[in-house]
Amino acid sequence: EAIDTSLKIARAFTKRKKIISVQGGYHGHTGLSLQTGDAKYRTPFLFDSPDFIQVPFNDCKAIENALDIEVAAVILETIPATLGMVLPQKGYLKTVKDLCEKNKSLLILDEVQAGLSRTGKLWAFEHFDLVPDMVVLAKGLSGGIYPITATVIDQKLESVFHKDPFIHISTSGGSELGCVVAKKVLEISANSNFLKKVNTLAELFSSELQNLQKKHPKFFRGIRQKGLMMGLELKDDLAGPILTKTAFDNDLLLIYANNDPSVVQFLPPLIMEQKDIEFVITQLDKALKEAKILHPILKLKTTAQSLFKL
Ligand SMILES: Cc1ncc(COP(=O)(O)O)c(C=O)c1O
Incomplete structure (x- = not known):
């Protein structure tokens, strides 16, 4: 749901529809996140929107070629786990961010696995000299026990919710108990x-x-x-x-x-x-x-x- 939220925000903010993701990457099995993943998980459910484009990881040229004025965002895992913990090549993520900026598209980093100190820095993107527009967190955010996720957004993106904050809600969305646990996890991880x-x-x-x-x-x-x-x-x-x-x-x-x-x-x-x-x-x-x-x-x-x- 946190990935879906990030993609919804990207579309609402940029007023563009297309999303670029990485072949072999993984962002979940629900609605929009499913669209960013492998065909084997999409096709049984007839998800085949042409607005979702996939490119190989570590290939700047492929991203450059795929970016056009209809692209709302590029989404990728900072270190794609399902693809086999492939490490980003030197300068790759920074170049992707620069290309996104040039194209007025947003960069969403999925740190569901790589975030929260897993890589030896609080956020994995800190190793790669860039700050994304959104970061998605889950799993370890509650020590992997209580269900809570977070879509962390750059302040400029908040405007999406200004006119009507109720355009994105759900019954268990607040996760009050999860927030107490997540606060403690953040305190420990950042130490x-x-x-x-x-x-x-x-x-x-x-x-x-x-x-x-x-x-x-x-x-x-x-x-x-x-x-x-x-x-x-x-x-x-x-x-x-x-x-x-x-x-x-x-x-x-x-x-x-x-x-x-x-x-x-x-x-x-x-x-x-x-x-x-x-x-x-x-x-x-x-x-x-x-x-x-x-x-x-x-x-x-x-x-x-x-x-x-x-
Ligand atoms: C990197 C990454 N993103 C997103 C997800 C999706 O999380 P969920 O299974 O909670 O939908 C996973 C799950 O394994 C993941 O590893």
Whole structure:
């Protein structure tokens, strides 16, 4: 709903209809947010508006070509998680913001996963030298427990609600209890000592994961990392689902990226203690060993299935 709200505000403010999003990005399964995502989730519900355009991530030229006087906004995740924690290339996000400004379009950043200190700064966009027009928050805003989201807007966009503030309301919209929790989460996340702790954990994970990678170099091929937002690059598309299963068997909850199953999303809790890293790495090591054994067996099975059309 927070994504839908941001897109509604963009349209109302700019009086333009088109929205540009990123191929393989993910912003949710409701109304307008669904339109910004993958065709596989849209087509069953007959969502196919030509006003929603998708471009590849990290491609400035594609954004430049797609921007025209009908574009209300560009929406993207600061670090697209479902695409496999792909890190923005140097200057990409700043260029997108500049192109949007030039075209009088708005830039909406979805920080549902990347925000609230996950990357080692309070907001992930702080790493990339730009300020977006809107930021969307959720999940961690209530510690992931109580449902609350937020559409944070630049003050100029408030004018959308001046004439009639009731043009966007809902029964549970205020989320009074959620606000109490979110206020506390914001207070904790913005604390410099908390951020320092997140960055220390990130450094420790970085070196431990590099060691693990050296131990399993053919299966575990690389690490994508910004703070505690991490992606483990694996051998192939089969490897992500397999590691998800073997990690679960070893008491670790992690999941492969839906739009790039060769990458596993690795998002340890920001509040974890340094002493627990050893446990996580030991279990991940076991999970990797088991995944390496399972991989050829499942590879054979899937190959046989496709060969014999089972
Ligand atoms: C980056 C991002 N944006 C938006 C959403 C949508 O959130 P919800 O499932 O609460 O609609 C998600 C959910 O996983 C997400 O990861």
